[in-house]
Amino acid sequence: MRNRLALLALCGLAVLGVTAATAHAEPGENPRTGDTRHGPSEARDDFVVIGHRGASGYRPEHTLASYELAARMGADYIEPDLVTTKDGVLVARHEPEIGGTTDVARRPEFADRETTKIVDGQPVTGWFAEDFTLAELKTLRAVERIPGLRPNNTIYNGRFEVPTLQEVVDLSRRLSRELGRSIGLYIETKHPTYFAEQDLALEPALVQTLRRNGLNRPNADVYVQSFEVGNLRQLDRWLRVPLVQLIGGSGAPYDFVHSGDPRTYDDLLTREGLAEVATYADGLGPAKDRVIPREADGTLGEPSSLVTDAHRAGLVVHPWTFRAENEFLPTDLRSSGDPAAWGDIFAEYEAFLATGIDGVFADHPDIAVEATRALRD
Numbered sequence: 001m002r003n004r005l006a007l008l009a010l011c012g013l014a015v016l017g018v019t020a021a022t023a024h025a026e027p028g029e030n031p032r033t034g035d036t037r038h039g040p041s042e043a044r045d046d047f048v049v050i051g052h053r054g055a056s057g058y059r060p061e062h063t064l065a066s067y068e069l070a071a072r073m074g075a076d077y078i079e080p081d082l083v084t085t086k087d088g089v090l091v092a093r094h095e096p097e098i099g100g101t102t103d104v105a106r107r108p109e110f111a112d113r114e115t116t117k118i119v120d121g122q123p124v125t126g127w128f129a130e131d132f133t134l135a136e137l138k139t140l141r142a143v144e145r146i147p148g149l150r151p152n153n154t155i156y157n158g159r160f161e162v163p164t165l166q167e168v169v170d171l172s173r174r175l176s177r178e179l180g181r182s183i184g185l186y187i188e189t190k191h192p193t194y195f196a197e198q199d200l201a202l203e204p205a206l207v208q209t210l211r212r213n214g215l216n217r218p219n220a221d222v223y224v225q226s227f228e229v230g231n232l233r234q235l236d237r238w239l240r241v242p243l244v245q246l247i248g249g250s251g252a253p254y255d256f257v258h259s260g261d262p263r264t265y266d267d268l269l270t271r272e273g274l275a276e277v278a279t280y281a282d283g284l285g286p287a288k289d290r291v292i293p294r295e296a297d298g299t300l301g302e303p304s305s306l307v308t309d310a311h312r313a314g315l316v317v318h319p320w321t322f323r324a325e326n327e328f329l330p331t332d333l334r335s336s337g338d339p340a341a342w343g344d345i346f347a348e349y350e351a352f353l354a355t356g357i358d359g360v361f362a363d364h365p366d367i368a369v370e371a372t373r374a375l376r377d
Contacts, residue, residue: 077183092168149340169213249287278315283317284310291304
């Protein structure tokens with residue numbers, strides 16, 4: 001597993017801008033120089049822009065329209081979060097609870113489906129994907145999840161279906177042909193312990209879908225990520241694509257909490273923890289404050305050693321999530337007191353690129369592409 005990314009390169013990984021030099025790069029190395037220290041002005045053939053839930057800064061998230069826009073804006077990968085329907089079909093939603101991302105609450109025929117469930121130890125009230133068949137789910141339409149911050153996106157409310165994973169695969173293939181470059185898939189399994197407890201485990205259906213589409217191979221442009229550890233270890237036995245351990249800004253993997261394991265995300269980021277992660281995963285997806293913490297007043301602080309430590313362990317680093325709105329930016333980069341207005345996200349990108357990260361999750365992929373142009377040209 002630790003060398004799978006090198007195998008990807010050797011097999012001709014078709015990420016945007018890959019050159020022959022990449023074929024001899026070890027995970028975490030600059031493919032041009034072999035140096036693990038990536039300066040902000042160095043060209044990087046392996047740097048990736050991931051359309052976070054598509055181009056979710058411009059369209060309701062996890063819709064085919066959002067994914068397509070991300071690809072057309074230059075994203076290398078589109079990111080579907082996976083949950084499952086009652087009849088075992090994988091669909092793209094941010095959470096199993098779909099009341100905030102679809103119009104289900106306004107559908108009287110489904111009023112009796114509202115319920116309260118325990119998700120990762122916390123009560124959640126709403127409507128849940130796994131209580132709907134695919135046919136029922138397809139009658140719903142997506143809505144903007146954060147309308148207060150993204151009011152322009154609300155004009156698309158009611159226009160787009162909830163897509164299946166297969167539909168996202170088909171879209172990525174069509175766009176790859178049309179755009180003349182690979183549009184990869186960066187797939188997240190959501191709440192795997194929760195779904196396993198309901199006898200609706202996500203992993204078998206994911207593996208089956210990748211195999212059926214010829215994507216369970218080292219040179220497929222596919223990543224699979226999870227905030228939990230156990231399901232990544234399981235997938236490590238089944239998949240030949242790179243796996244990414246997601247790291248929350250605080251807390252612990254829920255499967256650790258569920259099993260009584262006292263370790264936290266902090267423990268996974270120690271030198272010993274990163275070495276263990278590298279036995280089953282190829283990359284790290286940390287909350288971006290793990291890379292550059294914020295000061296007590298909310299301003300951007302000094303970089304941590306995380307990127308250097310992860311590269312030393314052979315892991316690429318793809319932090320999340322870069323967003324243009326003031327609400328999500330450090331206080332010293334905000335343009336005004338309006339949380340929905342855009343601030344100086346280019347300054348934020350500049351600071352993070354200087355740490356040597358290997359990619360970014362972005363709600364506004366066009367801005368990410370522009371900000372990282374010097375690395376990719």
